[in-house]
Amino acid sequence: xxxxxxxxxxxxxxxxxxxxxxxxxxxxxxxxxxxxxxxxxxxxxxxxxxxxxxxxxxxxxxxxxxxxxxxxxxxxxxxxxxxxxxxxxxxxxxxxxxxxxxxxxxxxxxxxxxxxxxxxxxxxxxxxxxxxxxxxxxxxx
Numbered sequence: 808x809x810x811x812x813x814x815x816x817x818x819x820x821x822x823x824x825x826x827x828x829x830x831x832x833x834x835x836x837x838x839x840x841x842x843x844x845x846x847x848x849x850x851x852x853x854x855x856x857x858x859x860x861x862x863x864x865x866x867x868x869x870x871x872x873x874x875x876x877x878x879x880x881x882x883x884x885x886x887x888x889x890x891x892x893x894x895x896x897x898x899x900x901x902x903x904x905x906x907x908x909x910x911x912x913x914x915x916x917x918x919x920x921x922x923x924x925x926x927x928x929x930x931x932x933x934x935x936x937x938x939x940x941x942x943x944x945x946x947x948x
Contacts, residue, residue: 814855827868829854834871837878838934841941846886851879867931870907874935877904881942894946901942907935 817825836848864872881900884890 830868830872830875834875834878834934837875837882838937840882841878841885841938844885847879847882851876871931873907874904874938877907878934878938881938885941890945897942897946901939904935904939904942 833849833851833854839845840847877900880903884893884896884900887893
């Protein structure tokens with residue numbers, strides 16, 4: 808999944824589906840890593856550029872791609888020695904995470920009356936805010 812699907816001879820539709828699936832897997836991996844304080848299984852540093860969703864992005868897919876990138880940076884900080892004494896780096900990551908706003912309308916918690924309560928939409932909101940909480944938790948415990 809971490810390789811460019813064009814190198815494998817896939818057609819454009821299959822490449823796009825594979826990239827989007829890989830994005831979901833990376834987001835799930837980053838979420839689990841943050842929740843359990845463990846290193847990533849699929850580190851973005853070892854992913855070929857062709858395996859990353861870049862073109863034809865809708866608002867939600869673009870948000871997820873940017874979110875997973877910031878989450879990977881946060882995980883790198885969390886597992887580094889001296890994590891709790893490095894709040895200035897945590898604040899830089901906080902600004903980077905908040906710069907992802909506006910959160911797509913479909914996943915904003917204040918627009919609950921405007922969208923159906925599908926589990927996947929709810930989970931995107933959880934991923935965003937749990938990442939923020941996890942980033943700051945060691946400094947306020």
